[in-house]
Amino acid sequence: MLRYTLMRLGIFAGCLLVVWGLVYAGAFPRGFGDSNLLWVLLLSLVLSAPISFVVLRKERDRASVQVSQRVDRMKANIEASRSQEDEAVDEAAQSQGQARTSS
Structure with a gap:
């Protein structure tokens, strides 16, 4: 169970880095005002959920x-x-x- 949780957190962290880079590169829109961090976290969560669902099926x-x-x-x-x-x-x-x- 711990292994699955750590793998899921790893996928989220990878998505977070990718989304953060894409937002600052201009590929994804920035959040309004101070909400940029929340926008990046939310988008990372939305992207990592289906990836985890498919990739971590066996685990x-x-x-x-x-x-x-x-x-x-x-x-x-x-x-x-x-x-x-x-x-x-x-x-x-x-x-x-x-x-x-x-x-």
């Missing part, structure tokens, strides 16, 4: 598998914990029931 699938395995392990742990609690409650109820019948 995203690997990250998805890792996340689903982690979720499955957590569900199994929760279910095991729940069954242990149920057993403890049943044993307590049985021991209370036996104590009442013997008194």
